[in-house]
Amino acid sequence: MDTEFYRIKRLPPYVFEEVNRMKAAARARGEDIIDFGMGNPDNATPPHIVAKLVEAATNPKAHRYSSSRGVPGLRKALSNYYGRRFGVELDPEKEAIVTLGSKEGLANLAMAISAPGDTVLVPNPSYPMHAFGFVIAGANVRSVQIGPGIDFFAGLERAYQHSVPKPIALIVSFPANPTAMTVDLSFYEAMVDYAKKRNMWIISDLAYSEIYFDGNPPPSILQVKGAKDVAIEFTSLSKTYNMPGWRIGFGAGNPALIGALARMKSYLDYGAFTPIQVAATAALNGPQDCVEEIRQTYKSRRDVLVKGLQAAGWNIPMPNASMFCWAPIPERYAHLGSVEFSKLLLREAEVAVAPGIGFGEHGDNFVRLAFVENEHRTRQAVKNIKKLLASPSNMPESSAKAAAND
């Protein structure tokens, strides 16, 4: 039997797998690994949202198939959020859709709008789904390098000029995972202008819309006049309200793109469980002080982690949004690359991080740390890393030996 399945052949083994395996083995040996690896919020969903879920779940009417586009009340709540937060007006019928997390929305939109042979432009490094949604759909992904000191627009134009056929879409995502990069509205203005000139759709992923620390709240691309002609934007409740396991996100913007995603979803799913949608509505419409608390939690952890590592001699830029810091591998270990350096941290400091290569080839000089451990454990991690960085040999003998045996 042929097991060379077309799509599976195009999905490389999960890059984080190697480090995850080591992490599991260390834990099995009883080591207490401090884990900054995955951007998986560790704190509880605010109680009033959970209470709404429990209440709604007791209603038998809520046990039936739901609506794949999302219940009207939730689409309206999203539209109200866009109104009060960004001053953007959305038609909840045509310009808003509920997704099973923004990841599902990104993947099914890619399926809906692209075909084998189409080209899309994706920043590199970026959240893996930005590229792999299109890889799964069979499209060609062309990377555009992004990062501090890099002229993204120049890279974009180069990629456009060298693409045959011309790209159908471009992904943007700020605050960015993994780099924590942010942009202001003028960036989006230039982007919308460019996409219109080049006849491309824009897919914006604003998953970290509410996770910001210093400076202004991140803007939405839909604030740009005329953006809805070319852009769709995904947002999510996962990070804003500590609801990653609930699987609720949204698409908003261009009606043709929303319609294409809605058509796709009408074949694939019956929508999120209605009580989850009811509770999600309560999250968006209810008191927002919980969002400020979540923001403050990440901010304090960020300060402990980044300032602590800076004091230990690791020169990590302070991120002003997202739940990550994007740490250049210290010079002394740069030759290792991100996977070997991640393994070294695991072995010598009992700290897990995400190797930057997992976010694309241009990420290999970095590792990503997510603010998902409490301050106490974060302090312990800083101490462990400090000890490693202060160790006299370039690569401690024990890890050189272990590396040889890997």
Ligand SMILES: Cc1ncc(COP(=O)(O)O)c(C=O)c1O
């Ligand atoms: C940039 C970005 N987009 C989307 C997602 C997925 O979020 P959701 O839980 O809404 O699917 C993540 C999750 O880490 C992310 O970092």
